[in-house]
Amino acid sequence: MHIELKRHSGTPLWKQIARTLADRIRSDLLKKGTRLPSVRDLAKTLAVSQVTVSKAYAELERMELIHCAQGKGCFVGPEPESGAGTPETAASWQLSIVDYLPRAHTWRHFQGTSSSCRYQLHIAEVDARLLPNREICRNIQQLVAEDPAIIGNYGPFQGDAELRRALSAYFRERGIDAGEEDVLITSGSQQAIDLVARTFTGPGDTVYMEGPTYSGAIDVFAARGARIVTVPVDDEGMRLDILSRLCDVNPPKLIYTIPTFHNPTGAVMSASRRARLLELARSYNALILEDDAFSDTWFRTEPPRAIKSLDRSGHVILAKGFSKILSPGCRVSAVVASGTIMNRLIAAKTIADLGSPMLNQRAVLPVLQSGLFQRHLKRLRAALKSRRDIALDLLKRHAPRGVTWTVPEGGFNLWLTLPDWAKATDLYALAQREGIAILPGITCYANEPEHHRFRLSYSFMDEKSLGEAVILLCDIMRGYLARPLPKATFDRSTL
């Protein structure tokens, strides 16, 4: 496997190796039973000392992610019960093929065992019953009736011009001066983040991200081999005092932020911090990637305007998600950028997939052009607020002492904190046994994870199931905090 070591990063090499392997194991990219390379081989491949690799393997053993047997080597997963024999070694030649996928937590968590749980508190998506599916399907009916050739042709690489015009109007209403030429249609926000990362970041670049942040974005930047530095978040969003100190040491190439209803904490970056963050990016000639999937889902008052609305010099790339709030199945989101930054992103989109399907773009167009979008958002906000209230109310009544949570004013998520000593991965495993899926916080950190936090999304399940799930989860938390798990109760390599 390819491990991108940063020799002057301040993080010891053994730790970098252990962290990369841990990410691969937790992503299920290295499966249980896989034999790891020998200490000697890996040391040679990575051009490090054998002591360094030995330390990394020892750390992984301590984390219960691998086990090593004298004379046999090290294997992913815990030691098998005595008498169970040596674990199967998935000794295909294919394992020798080096790849550039250091982690894939999203893949792991959203189509692994969690998806079979009855209560899906890990999914930060809108319940499909709250979306304008009928209206969009009516548009589709009309589109294919009027012009069947819509599915016989490619569309423009940059996206449908009419849709880009409609989005330009949407952005201008929100103070963002974007013409249709400044808008690129992408297949969801995930692709928007990926296009920016593949175009502008590589092994030599420093990328700043909030810690915690959206795990899918970490997957993307890690795959680029960029040096990721994390910045903590408080009630007003990313801690700029810390960011600016870190930038003194490692100048930023790109700063990735979710300023509005931050995922997972729900924090909203204050207007003054937005202005200061832009100033900081300008001073370094760095890019800001502003990820906004949630700003339309405020509960009481509109959040501050996007950082992009303050941008006169083209430093901000806005990834605006419409997929989640309008139609996950159409996969339509947008990037706003200008000048050569936009040109290069269109070129990257072309290389990635030759452009998004026209039918999907045209399907959402009439919704965005009409008052329907605003009416939909109004209903959606009320429904989300009601679900948030249910979750908060039940937590207040049933959560055990020592557990705390955020109170978001928009978005889809609560961020819960267990006592310091607790492990959200243990809670995750216990909850899964009872049919409840949560998202362990460790997937949301690019570097040092905080083990005692997790995300609970209230947006996906109907009110009744949500209520049942929260009460049940409180019971499970109470049980866990009263009787922590002994070491190796679970196979931690599968967490």
Add this chain to the structure above:
Amino acid sequence: MHIELKRHSGTPLWKQIARTLADRIRSDLLKKGTRLPSVRDLAKTLAVSQVTVSKAYAELERMELIHCAQGKGCFVGPEPESGAGTPETAASWQLSIVDYLPRAHTWRHFQGTSSSCRYQLHIAEVDARLLPNREICRNIQQLVAEDPAIIGNYGPFQGDAELRRALSAYFRERGIDAGEEDVLITSGSQQAIDLVARTFTGPGDTVYMEGPTYSGAIDVFAARGARIVTVPVDDEGMRLDILSRLCDVNPPKLIYTIPTFHNPTGAVMSASRRARLLELARSYNALILEDDAFSDTWFRTEPPRAIKSLDRSGHVILAKGFSKILSPGCRVSAVVASGTIMNRLIAAKTIADLGSPMLNQRAVLPVLQSGLFQRHLKRLRAALKSRRDIALDLLKRHAPRGVTWTVPEGGFNLWLTLPDWAKATDLYALAQREGIAILPGITCYANEPEHHRFRLSYSFMDEKSLGEAVILLCDIMRGYLARPLPKATFDRSTL
């Protein structure tokens, strides 16, 4: 800009720099009037001598892609007419942002000035009137009527299970032993190639490609920073004698091939070469990426079975395009691979865009499940053959002496060769003035281009327009070959 130099590749560094800059200029990623970095700055950035950079700039001047003015620096494009003043320097700070996009020829050629031409001989797509649009649109009508929530949810990252089952049956009929678990749905073949490249290739890896080949694939592998080595093609496909000698020096990580109705030459790799190519890949533990968009479009006899059908050990990744022959607007293609290779590709697809839209996948499913697909292919083959015949017949009657072309037995393209001294880019510029777009051959070479070849696609235009276009093009060729252009008639930076 980021230039990935290969210090031990045998190609001089100045040539690598010149080639990369030429690709960027020809891709329109460096626009006319842009000031290039000073010799001193670029030398410092790339850690090479100033002499090396000077030689690269001199070569670009010789190619008429840039011009340098004493004391002012070097600029993209030809020297302006005297009195026209210094060209505008697109001196935005954005130009200082390094990117990882060495070329984007597809973007440049398929949505640049060519798209406004009346006669589009450069587009290797099927005329939309030959596609089963009505049937697919009927499926869409039914899908959205039955279940509007189809556009309210995400689908599985790997693709719809029913579609994967149908494709598994399609592949098994063709001797490819692929279960539904071995199939990944992608947004067109372009994304299939991109997923393979991003997962398995990087700066340290050697990728072999045919020269010429599909320009969109070159864009992809170049963006990964891989060392690309090209192998010539003859009537039986890739020259394996040359490939195996080259592999002795640079062992392959991946071999990209279009064995069936090769784009652009139309060559079909013989069955014996297919077997030998697989043997060679196995001996190096290398991957083969078999790109098949055309095998269903044979005119007289079925081509040999896919290399993937011979693969028992999981060395071949098949990118099977359904987009071109069925529904470009649905953007549904597939990857066939097995074991950890498939697992890693699903993870990469997740990172890239969280999966393709379900509606688009379900829209083509009934076509693939029924006899309709075979009936459609039969009609499509006849229509394509008829267009090929028209093009061949008119070339035979009207093409000037000294011009030759391939006679493909399937696929969409003719590959034409002008006399050695001629430049297809000059012909391209002359033809464009007359409203005809062709694809200059230089876009199809990863390394040393052959300047006197070009591609003519007969698949996209109706028979009447195709006939008019070929006759007109023959006239233009005759004129050009009789009176070659003087130096600098055209702004070659836009070619």
